[in-house]
Structure formats: C-alpha cells, structure tokens
Amino acid sequence: MSYVDEVIELVVKQNPGEPEFHQAVKEVLESLRAVIEQNEALYRKEALLERLCNPERQLKFRVPWVDDKGNVQVNTGYRVQFNSAIGPYKGGLRLHPSVNIGIIKFLGFEQIFKNSLTGLPIGGGKGGSDFNPKGKSDREVMAFCQSFMTELCKFIGADTDVPAGDIGTGAREIGYMFGQYKRIRGVYEGVLTGKGLSYGGSLARTEATGYGLLYLTHEMLQCNGFDIAGKTVAVSGSGNVAIYAIQKAQELGAKVVTASDSTGWVYDSEGIDVSLLKEIKEVRRDRLTEYVKERKSAQYHEGKGVWSVKCDIALPCATQNELDLEDAKTLVANSCIAVAEGANMPTTLEATEYLQKNKVLFAPGKAANAGGVATSALEMTQNSERLSWKFEEVDDKLKQIMIHIFHNMDDAAKEYGAEGNYVVGANIAGFKKVAEAMIAQGII
Numbered sequence: 482m483s484y485v486d487e488v489i490e491l492v493v494k495q496n497p498g499e500p501e502f503h504q505a506v507k508e509v510l511e512s513l514r515a516v517i518e519q520n521e522a523l524y525r526k527e528a529l530l531e532r533l534c535n536p537e538r539q540l541k542f543r544v545p546w547v548d549d550k551g552n553v554q555v556n557t558g559y560r561v562q563f564n565s566a567i568g569p570y571k572g573g574l575r576l577h578p579s580v581n582i583g584i585i586k587f588l589g590f591e592q593i594f595k596n597s598l599t600g601l602p603i604g605g606g607k608g609g610s611d612f613n614p615k616g617k618s619d620r621e622v623m624a625f626c627q628s629f630m631t632e633l634c635k636f637i638g639a640d641t642d643v644p645a646g647d648i649g650t651g652a653r654e655i656g657y658m659f660g661q662y663k664r665i666r667g668v669y670e671g672v673l674t675g676k677g678l679s680y681g682g683s684l685a686r687t688e689a690t691g692y693g694l695l696y697l698t699h700e701m702l703q704c705n706g707f708d709i710a711g712k713t714v715a716v717s718g719s720g721n722v723a724i725y726a727i728q729k730a731q732e733l734g735a736k737v738v739t740a741s742d743s744t745g746w747v748y749d750s751e752g753i754d755v756s757l758l759k760e761i762k763e764v765r766r767d768r769l770t771e772y773v774k775e776r777k778s779a780q781y782h783e784g785k786g787v788w789s790v791k792c793d794i795a796l797p798c799a800t801q802n803e804l805d806l807e808d809a810k811t812l813v814a815n816s817c818i819a820v821a822e823g824a825n826m827p828t829t830l831e832a833t834e835y836l837q838k839n840k841v842l843f844a845p846g847k848a849a850n851a852g853g854v855a856t857s858a859l860e861m862t863q864n865s866e867r868l869s870w871k872f873e874e875v876d877d878k879l880k881q882i883m884i885h886i887f888h889n890m891d892d893a894a895k896e897y898g899a900e901g902n903y904v905v906g907a908n909i910a911g912f913k914k915v916a917e918a919m920i921a922q923g924i925i
C-alpha cells in the first residue's frame with residue numbers, strides 16, 4: 482500500500498465519527514502523491530504524514546454562563562493547536578451549534594496549508610464552540626465570551642496562538658474576548674486579530690477575506706483569458722466573507738445576483754444592493770427575508786438554491802459541503818467558467834472532481850480565502866510594531882499576497898505535471914514549506 486493510502490486509512494481509524502476531518506485529509510494527501518512519492522523514504526523515516534495529520538494539542542473545555550433568565554447554560558469550547566512548524570498557531574474561532582471536534586480539526590488542518598501559502602510566519606490552529614450567538618442578547622454573548630476566554634487564555638498569547646473570527650465570531654465577540662484576556666492575563670498584546678480599530682485592529686481586516694477572494698479570482702480569470710467585468714456572479718452566504726466578496730466583485734464590474742443565509746436565498750435581477758445587505762446583516766442582525774421587503778427587483782426562496790441560478794462565476798462563501806455533485810452538474814450545464822471558494826471546503830470532493838473534469842477553473846479555499854488570515858498576520862505585525870498602517874497600504878499588500886498565492890499554486894501545479902489543477906498546486910505549495918520546517922526541527 483502506498484504511504485498516502487496507509488496514512489489516510491490510519492486517520493480514518495484513529496478519528497472515528499469525524500467525516501469532515503477525513504474529507505480534508507483525503508483531499509490534501511491525495512493531491513500530494515507526486516511530492517510524497519519523490520521523497521517517500523525520508524517522509525516515512527520521519528513519520529512526517531502521521532505527525533502532520535495529528536494535532537500538536539487539542540483542548541476541550543466547559544463553558545458555563547448565565548442567560549438573561551438567570552439560568553445556567555453549559556457549552557463546550559475547543560481549540561486545536563494543529564501545527565506550529567512555521568509560526569505561532571493562527572486561525573479563527575467558530576461559534577455555531579454544529580461545532581464539534583471533527584469540524585474544528587478539519588478547519589485546523591486546512592489552516593496549516595493556507596497559512597503557509599500566505600508566505601507569512603503563521604502556523605495552523607482553529608477553535609470554537611457549539612454556542613449559538615443568533616438570537617442572544619449582547620449581555621448573553623458577553624457572558625459566553627468571557628467564560629470561553631477565562632479558560633482559553635491559559636493556552637494562547639501573541640507569540641503562542643492567536644485566534645480570530647470565523648462563522649458566528651465577529652467584531653463584537655472578539656472585543657469581549659480581548660477584554661477578558663487583558664483582564665485576566667494583565668497584558669495588552671495582539672493575542673487576537675480582527676480587533677476593533679480603537680484597540681489594535683487593522684484597517685481592511687474586515688474586508689480582507691472577501692476582497693482577497695476577488696483579487697485571486699481576478700488573477701486566475703485573467704491568466705486564463707477571461708475578464709471579470711460584465712460577468713454574472715452567484716454568491717452564497719451573507720456574512721463577513723460574502724458581503725465583501727459581493728462588494729469587490731461589483732467594484733470590478735461584475736453583477737452579483739444572489740446571497741443566502743441558513744434558511745433561504747435571494748435572487749436580485751438588478752444585482753445585490755450591498756449597502757442594504759450590510760445594514761440588514763451587520764447592523765440589524767436580521768434575516769434575508771428583510772432584504773426583499775425593501776428591494777423590488779429581488780425574490781426570496783426558502784432552502785437551498787443559489788447554484789441553480791445561471792452564472793459565469795460561483796463563489797461559495799457560507800459553509801462546508803454546501804456545493805454538491807448535483808449543484809456542480811447544474812453549474813456546468815449553465816456554462817459556469819469558474820468556482821472560487823470563499824468558505825472553507827464548501828465544495829464536496831465529488832463536486833470538485835466534476836468541475837475540474839469539465840474544465841471549470843477551480844480555486845480551492847485554502848488559496849482563495851487566505852486573504853483573511855494573511856491580513857490577520859499583517860495585524861500581528863502592526864501590533865508588534867505598535868503602528869497602524871493606512872487602509873490602502875494594507876489593501877495593497879493583500880492584493881500582492883493574493884496574486885502571489887495564485888502564481889505559486891499555478892507554478893506548483895505545472896511543476897508536478899498537473900497544469901491548471903489548482904487543488905494540487907495549492908496543496909503542494911503549502912505543504913512543501915511546512916514539511917521542510919518540520920524536518921529541520923527534528924522529531925517533535
């Protein structure tokens with residue numbers, strides 16, 4: 482049996498009931514076959530893949546808090562410190578009822594290669610809780626965040642592990658967590674990113690993941706002879722990534738016609754009104770049903786359906802496995818030319834293969850959405866320097882990083898005989914640096 486197959490089998494056996502983690506490991510290891518075969522003796526001797534797929538540390542803890550009725554609620558908190566070969570653990574915190582250890586491990590594993598691709602010195606980690614911030618009062622969210630950080634603060638620090646936002650964790654949650662960290666640990670340091678501008682946040686971090694997605698998509702299209710201007714784009718989600726992806730796509734001359742949330746989706750024939758979407762989602766924290774009440778050109782549909790809309794470019798920006806084989810077939814039948822993942826692993830393995838076989842340009846999340854964590858690393862740099870850079874300066878660095886990521890994965894795919902396969906390219910480019918650093922640091 483090949484080394485890759487052996488390790489995939491081992492991961493499935495040692496991590497039962499964690500399908501998302503198995504999926505992420507399979508996707509990465511399968512696409513690394515060419516590099517691994519070249520270096521098999523060394524990697525086997527080092528047990529490199531076994532170590533890579535096993536987190537350095539997994540934390541699971543109780544998070545008790547008191548709701549507005551005076552009842553005690555108990556959630557579970559997680560932090561998976563997956564790999565610190567190239568820098569301190571770095572990755573977001575997801576607050577969503579679906580969170581479990583398998584989901585946090587898949588996200589942490591992806592983060593290792595994504596962070597490596599940015600070219601910046603950040604290792605891979607991820608955390609979160611099954612707490613649902615939706616429908617909670619600000620005081621309840623604060624009570625949860627303070628309790629969560631009371632435990633987590635023992636294990637993180639500006640040079641150790643630097644969490645950030647993800648689904649359900651935005652500026653409000655980061656603020657409450659930062660306050661509690663500072664209060665308990667007594668240090669004012671860049672322990673979290675995505676902070677508010679008044680206490681060490683970076684300009685352009687809010688926009689970074691969505692903008693970065695479009696910078697990379699633009700470069701990918703251009704290098705394949707397409708122009709984004711005039712194209713019709715379908716976006717899923719209506720959170721942080723989706724909103725700024727829609728905004729930048731429209732700035733680049735495309736027309737974005739959809740957005741979605743966990744209950745339904747909207748089609749707007751005149752193009753999504755981003756200001757209205759921001760007001761509803763960021764200010765009022767309301768449902769998408771509100772959008773169609775104020776926008777005559779839009780219709781609301783219950784359930785899934787964004788990928789049934791005819792589009793040239795699809796940008797899944799909501800959550801994992803939201804674009805399946807049937808969706809991929811519909812996109813191909815509708816002559817879609819590109820799919821770029823704003824979310825983490827939104828496309829199933831079967832759907833990815835189908836899109837690639839049918840010559841749809843496919844940019845995997847670990848490359849396409851890396852602008853968020855890259856800008857977080859720029860926030861860490863500013864915090865260390867005790868300086869704040871201008872919006873244009875950060876945005877320009879972000880753009881250069883995304884263009885560099887595209888060419889890095891494009892070159893790696895070519896070098897290993899898989900031209901145009903950006904999944905292979907991204908995984909190989911991300912992996913090589915981490916593997917080299919792990920080997921250099923010995924058996925740890």
Ligand SMILES: NC(=O)C1=CN([C@@H]2O[C@H](COP(=O)(O)OP(=O)(O)OC[C@H]3O[C@@H](n4cnc5c(N)ncnc54)[C@H](O)[C@@H]3O)[C@@H](O)[C@H]2O)C=CC1
Nearest residue numbers: 647648649690718719720721722742743799824825850853
């Ligand atoms: N915020 C960031 O900087 C980064 C986020 N990501 C990924 O992007 C995705 C979106 O994250 P954010 O926009 O930050 O979160 P968010 O909480 O701001 O928005 C999430 C959006 O997805 C929708 N959603 C969640 N679960 C859903 C489901 N089961 N079906 C349909 N819609 C669903 C929500 O309604 C919301 O519109 C996630 O996969 C996240 O891991 C990736 C890189 C960086």
Ligand SMILES: O=C(O)CCC(=O)C(=O)O
Nearest residue numbers: 572573645647853854857
């Ligand atoms: O900004 C960060 O540190 C994390 C972003 C993140 O969670 C992700 O890239 O999925």
